[in-house]
Amino acid sequence: MDFSDKGEVGMAKRKAIALMICAVLTTGLITACGSSGSGSAASGSAGAASGGDGKKGETAEISWYLHNQSSPEDKKIVDTIVQNFEKAHPDIHVKVSYNADPDAQTKQLLAAGAGPDIVMTDGPSTLKQYAAANYLLPLDDYAKKYGWDKKFDSWAYKTVQYDNHLMGLPGSFETLVVYYNKDMFKENGWEVPTNEAELLSLCQKIQAKGIVPFAFGSSDFKAANEWWLSLAYNETLGADHFKKVLTGEEPWNSDAMAEATTKLVDMWQKGYISNKQSAAITIDNATTLFLSRKAAMKMEGTWLLSNLIDQKPSFDWGMFEMPAWKDGVQANLPLALGDATGINKNTKYPDQVAAFLDYLNSPEVVQMEIPRAQFHPVQGLDVDSIAGMDPHVKEAYQLLKKAIDSNGTGYAAWTYWPPATETYAWGNIESVYYKQTDVKTYLAKCAEQFEKDKQQNKLFDFAE
């Protein structure tokens, strides 16, 4: 036996084995990458793909991404909705995925040609951007089939049109109100303000008592600053005048806008809003401030109602509409749609998703959600018939409906303001509060962003 040969053969064998291991590892890696890629595409494009090709007789799985910060009560409602729908449609399975940031996830997946079947957005503004990017399926045929044009309130239905096509369905509507500690008001003889002078005088009185007038926090969600901005512009200019700014008839850095911004900045600098600490506390901290009687009022959206109902404050509380910030201006409730839902263009089950969207806006579901302060812009609702509804929720619903019917609504940032302007506005107002920049420069930058939005055709379409 030739040992040198054996050694060479052995070496050759070892090399061959090494090459094989290498090849297997490399192939494995490529396969892993490939499969993870296709996996995400499959799970993205979607729930659609996970259920098959949409052939008759098989279960269609449609995916729906939701926020994981929903309260247990809200999650229970989602479970009930899905169960009831699947019971009525045994051939459809709704796969709910809870996620910390479903909006960002959806956006990324849509850009990659995937995404959930049910495309839930944070409002008409994002929905229209998705429509412009051709991510969504036009719903005109389904609108005819399900009679959606007659089902929804026209103001809400208009917000989800793009390029003369229906691109989604409006979600729940909301507004900004002032929650207040009724007991504290009664004990101190304070009255609900009806104009700017009364509001400022009330804040002064509350502050003199060592109590924070308005609890508000934004350290965990800077966009919350737009709640105050929405109020400042709507209540100082009035809804009709502010609409001119949103359509570009009047510049963002007009004198009227400067006056409104200055009023807000003055309120903040006087310490009326969280004692000038709004940037240092979270939204929940602010709620605690209100619940612990360290603040007399809290300005927030109607979405806070369900939270307050769950928390059960130890005092009698109520809500009122923010008064106008200028004499001669009609107070209004800035109106917004909290979400808008479309159908993924790449879904394999458009009919099934449309059926689910229709069910989501059925009287059965809508009446289930109203007690949780989820107000759907659906016509013919009878809130009086809903048993066990908290009177505060009923009051808020009626307040909003009355404002909508009597043309007493304004334009909330997250529905009516163009995206770049909106983001700049809430992202930089704190710099004005802290005198890092002045009102003039701030509004000039807003105007710059507005021009950018205008050039990119991103202004809200107010056309009738």
Next chain:
Amino acid sequence: MHAAATHIAGKKGRRHFRKKMLPWLFLAPVIILNVLVVTGPTIGTLILSLTDWDGIRPPRFIGLANYAGLVRDPNFYAALINNFKWLALFCTVPIAFGLIVAVVVSRIKRGQMLYRTVYFLPYIVSTVVSAEIWNLIYNPFFGIDTILSKWGMAHPPMWLGDTHIALFSVALVDGWRYWGFLMVLFLAALHQTDKAQEEAATVEGAGKLQIFWHVILPQMRPTVMLILMLTMIWSFAAFDYVYVMTGGGPGNATELIATYMYKEAMQSQAPGYASTIALAMALFSFIIIAGFGILKKRGWDI
């Protein structure tokens, strides 16, 4: 004869080829991984920085407009200045503190492990958890300020609500977590120093401070330089504590380049511009690494 020669030459060629290829094949998984998660995204970032991509519409080539915008962007400069402040803080306070405590702990004969563990503990606590705990401590209405007020302080510091101190308040939290890690590194280095040199210096009459400065510290130079380099690079990539505790606020008082980049990408719908900021960030890291590379070439132990 000719056929045999050709056969041998062919065999040699194959063997030579295999010899050359084998290392590459072994490296292939890592190279592919690198291309997929480092090189590819880097090239992607470079390309995106030349576009006006908003994350939704198809990107449009705009040349160097993002770079021109960056050099005129006051928010970027505010973030850059904050990053330099952050860097200056982290290259001094936690390093000095970690070194001093490491020297002290290294002299402890009994229970040294307990001290090591206690000081290292903050490092293993999740960033978000420790940031939220400190948020509660700093809370102006329910946190430490209420105690300070009870003790008679009329105007306790507004830790996260005062633009002059917010950055330092957040840096304190990050430093609180970081110095324990540095202490462990210094302790490891201290254990490797030559004790004979210390003894010789003691015999020669050197004081403890002199021994530390002239005998121990020079031996720890590679560790100190490595820590300095890592701290400098990490300072430019700092993100988590600021993001969780202040979101860059109040105003832009705690804005760092990384948080600004994130905001531009995720909130302002400008991933194209955010890519430009990311490249600027990478440039600073490159300068730091190059600086240390030059020092190494000049004979420094790094």
